[in-house]
Amino acid sequence: MPKEVFGLDYPFADRHQILSFEEIERLAKIYVALGVSKIRLTGGEPLLRRHLEALVEKLARIEGVELTLTTNGSALKTQARALKDAGLNRITVSLDALDDKTFTAMNDVNFPVERVLEGIEEAQHVGLTPIKINMVVKRGVNDHSILPMATYFRKHGHILRFIEYMDVGHSNGWRMDDVVSAREIIDIIHAVFPLEPAHKNYSGEVANRWRYCDGTGEIGVIASVTQAFCRDCTRARVSTEGMFFTCLFATQGHDLRVLLRGGYSDTEITKHIVDIWQQRDDRYSEIRTQATVALPKVEMSYIGG
Ligand SMILES: C[S@@+](CC[C@H](N)C(=O)[O-])C[C@H]1O[C@@H](n2cnc3c(N)ncnc32)[C@H](O)[C@@H]1O
Incomplete structure (x- = not known):
């Protein structure tokens, strides 16, 4: 969220525009009844949502769901315990470097790497x-x-996942030349710590897994630019305002909030979601060129990654 785009005068959503915890819980139950088995809270920054643990508690009660969350880690140290107690299963932390200068160059935030590392330790x-x-x-x-x-x-025994830099939204000024391919990343690590490929944990997993040959764990690479995986994509995304997106690079979402607040039954909302899902034909990463970069797309900070 570059500061020159998302400054103090940026028109962020008002409270009444964003879904309540009860509305999120209701939608989650509908998706789970349709077969969703994993829910990830992203953002924005999820740990900035007040009383997030109350939402986690509601979602964790839904049977058959693996509940996880992606965070920038800035508030993780103080919230990890409450999130765990509320039923969160596990966590993903975003961290692009270990030194403050590079870290800030990537994300323009005003907290140090040390704070993220402390959050990871507490988690x-x-x-x-x-x-x-x-x-x-x-x-x-x-x-x-x-x-x-x-x-x-x-x-430290955590699973590091390298993500190819993507052209989500417009505010990051993406260029193909900025992308370091998964292949290059693997080569750099393999030269020092030999790696061998590992099988995917499940079909539709976005990361390609690699194991250290000496048995010290694994890494993942998410090659969404150089090895598009649209065909296997099973992800549905819902924004904080209740817009349903069938692709990370979608131009337009489908408004579920209007149904949630419009007196529609769960059965009617279910049917609506099924209709949208069955008609989806998104394959942006497969057709990406420098020319598609200019297409209208929602911002990463809005759609959550
Ligand atoms: C958009 S963030 C939202 C959650 C949370 N605020 C965070 O920082 O983890 C989700 C993930 O998307 C990744 N991400 C952001 N911009 C990206 C880009 N242009 N290409 C690839 N991944 C990106 C982030 O590093 C993060 O791991």
């Missing part, structure tokens, strides 16, 4: 495990951090 301590660390790699900005990050998280 480990309370049992929000296995912990995954997301590192987006941008050429010339943090690619020199690939090896230090691998070294650090290998030692």
Whole structure:
């Protein structure tokens, strides 16, 4: 969220525009009845939502759901225990470098890396495990951090996942030249810590898994630019305002809030979701070129990753 776009005068959503915890719970139950088995709270930054643990408690009560969350880690140290107690299963933390200068160059935030590392430690301590660390790699900005990050998280036993830098939204000024491919990332690590490929945990898993040959754990690479996986994508996304998106690169969402607040029954909302899902034909990552970058798309900070 570059500060020049999302400044103090940015028209963020009002309270009444965003879904209440009860509305989110109702939608979650509908999706789970349709076969969803994993729910991930993203954002924005989920730990900024007041009383988030109350939402976690509601969602954790839904039978058959694995509940997880992606956070920038800035408030994790103080909230990890409450989230675990509320029923959160595990956590993913975004961290793009280990030194403050590179970290800030990537995300423009005003908290130090140390705070994120303390949050990760606390998450480990309370049992929000296995912990995954997301590192987006941008050429010339943090690619020199690939090896230090691998070294650090290998030692600490967390699963580091490298994400190819994507053209979500418009505010990040993406160019193909900025992308460091998954292949390059693997080569850099393999030269120092030999790797071997590992099978996917489940069909539709977005990361390709690699194991350290010496048995010290694994890493993942999410090659969404160089090896598109649209065909296997099973992700449905709902924004905080209740817009349903069938693709991370979608132009338009489908308004579920209007149904939730319009007196529609669960059966009617279910039918609506099924209709949208069955008609989806998104395959943006397969057709991406420098020319598609300019297409209207929702921002990453809105759709959540
Ligand atoms: C949009 S964030 C939302 C959750 C939370 N605020 C956080 O920072 O983790 C979700 C994930 O998307 C990743 N991400 C953001 N911009 C990206 C981009 N342009 N390409 C690839 N991944 C990106 C982030 O690093 C993070 O791991």
